[in-house]
Amino acid sequence: MNTQYDTLIIGGGHNGLTTAAYLARAGRKVLVLERRHVLGGAAVSEEIYPGFKYTVCSYVVSLLRPEVIRELDLPRHGLEILPVDSSFVPMQASRGDYLALWSDPATTREEIKRHSPRDADAYPEFNQMMYNMGFAVKPILGMVPPDPLAPGLDDVRGLLDLLKHFKGLEAKTIHQLTKLMTMSAADFLDEWFETDVLKALTAINGIIGTMLGPRSPGTAYVMLHHFMGELDGAFTVWGFQKGGTGGVSQAIAGAARRFGAELRCNAAAAQVIVKNGQAVGVALESGEEIYAKTIVSGLDPRQTFLKLVEPKHLPGDFVHAIRNFKFRGSSGKVNLALDGLPTFTSMPDPALLQGMIEICPSLDYVEQAYDDAKYGDFSRRPYLDVLIPSTIDPTLAPPGKHIMTIFVQYAPYKLNGGWDDQKREAFGDAVINTLAEFAPNIKDVILHRQVLTPWDLEQEFGLTEGNIFHGELTLDQLFFLRPAPGWARFRTPIRNYYQCGSGTHPGGGITGGPGRLAALEILKDWK
């Protein structure tokens, strides 16, 4: 048997690479197996159209854990996150009102005041409250989930730490936190604001990657998850990685290589080889078999447990729990190569083209977009999260040309009649038509269009049902319940088989959190 490796990691996504880097740093011999020709998973930059570098799937960064940046020294390997400092929401098709939020609080205040003087006061207080909620919840992101029902020594220690932390919080904070955990984003925001468009823009954080609408209970918490980003110690700031989010993966890969990890592309794992209830190796689709002491899967829970291993190796209730883990991909992606910049008719200042452009003119608009999806259609007028990264990083496109990334919600994985080429194009058309309502010249400047439906995300990137977070980030699937009760500590019912993807705690987004925590647990077991 070929056992030159200590650890095999299936999937070269950013979490798999993170685990590889940490294990290699600890002196383990690590091999990463990536199915595609490029590392990064859903955090990739690819030149899909000549001269234009698309940030294909994920497109902004903020949740990347500071300890991962620090411990892997990612800036040394090319991490360079540029600020995205405004949000612009056109409110009516054609010429009309808008909402613009700037990085400068005084200008933002004036702008909100135009809509509601009360909300201008409430906005900084709301952000401060969310900042505080983030402060309250953040320690959880960096800890291995203790199991409150079957506590071992580590669990008890973890629970005590948590208890101590929560005891230190103000009663007001705990009250707000309880509300956040139970309410819908819309209801929660109703308690703060009267400006509908401001509520729509904020509620978006509660629906991204989730098959829920802003009025569905539970979305307030998802909103908090997106408020926990930080850059240079400042909470809730989003940024764009130079070169696209593939640059983040490249930086982590660079760190892994420096520590001695081996990274292999075009190496699709077919099966984890299990002998006597113990994982011993990986069989590749090519027929090659590689053996190692531990096997780690960075794929999502369904792939990790129902595809890579045979169910006979797993307890029945566990299989049941994984089968019930909700994926329900709800979003798609459209990437464009542009001949020039689009003109948004209601945009008061072209500087806003360098920030996020949000097509969410009202809460009803977003809820109606969800209504379509609830019954199996993609939204005729979807919510769009638009960014023109080439205005921030001009190296992504030829001079004067641009790329545009459009995150689209809702596009249900389980589309009536299923997805096909025709429906993909119809979906792409719906996105462009919606955008054209606000930027009529968009169709004239499109040089190339890439449309990714949840089905494509599953096929191309291995994301089950096209869920960008390896499973929804709702409370019932978080912390000690992610991905299944009793198995949230990165181990699995199969000995020497571990999980390190976004389907584990603390969940999806470019965080590096699962990858890091998994590595630390694996190293604990090694001793």
Place this chain on the structure above:
Amino acid sequence: MPRFTPFYSRTSALCASHSWQEWSGFLSANMYELHHVREYYAIRTAAALMDISPLYKYHLHGPDALKLLNRVVTRNVSKCAVGQVMYTPWCDERGKVIDDGTIARLEENLYRLTAADPNLRWFQDNAIGLDVQIDDVTESIAAVALQGPLSRDILNALSSSPVSGLHYYRLMQTTIAGVSATISRTGYTGDLGYEIWIAPADAERLWDALMETGQPYKLRAAGQLALDMARIEAGLLLVAVDFVSAKKTLFEVQKSTPFELGLGWAVKLDKSNFVGREALRKEKKRGPAWATVGLEVHWESLEQIYRSFGMPIHLPESAWSIAVPVYADGRQIGKATSGMWSPILKKYVVLARIEPRYAKPGTPVSMEVTIEAHRKQAAATVVTLPFFNPERKRK
């Protein structure tokens, strides 16, 4: 994107230093010349003109305006007569200071409130069930502060009715160079001085008239640096420097009560219920955790420390506002939040928050100073605030 006050055409023409800071989103001059010292002396020996338009201003009117004010602020506004102005802080339900400002009773049922931070929502939320209208008039009222011993003479030369009879913390309606104005005898310098409230359209006319008439009185425009020195001498606290608004922080350790800030005199526990009263009542019984005091840093001690580095004494040229530790009995007992060398008093004066048992005037303490990045402790004495309190302020 900065905004410009109604006086900007005049202030920008004078601002040779091009040194500005942001004040509530508006550009505000730090100093007009390359050094602020002449502006400081203008405040104390002649007169200075300062654009204070960025102050947040609210009009509260309606039958329940008084009720609302009494419900929110700590002072008893029932005692505020028409034509009177009151300084007051206001607190959250736990008695922590949110902001402070002045309340001017313009008419029987019309009050104007000034504030450092936006407070519309806070007052509206507390007005539920009350018959009162709250309007943000920040941008519909322009304002200047005319401060200094000669300010009265300048106004008397310009005002249609003399200001000589205007008492401290009172206001009057008048016409200045044809501009209809409200003059209040208030300010942030602790000196004789006035604040003039007008319509923004009249701003340039008023400014020009004041500057022209003020010329023989050596009136000059003054910026934030000079004002900062004057307010420290006057023992006046600055929000976000000497204390943090309870609305701006969620962390208890950063919040303060009026008692801790030396504003206990402005807390009227015996009036009808107001936001924070219960907490403040308890605190008064228990005694506050902190006391705000003045410190005078000893010249000799400072000089000796410098000498140990082979250097002559060096004094700050402007006010500093980065907090440093205060020590007594070999341990830290609080912090100094702002301080300066007072050219008028010839003293090194400091505002500090320390443990109450050290707050008695005359108590010896020490304050951290760093010389070439070496930490040293300079001897200081606790003194009563304000440091500077000329008779002319009230007379």
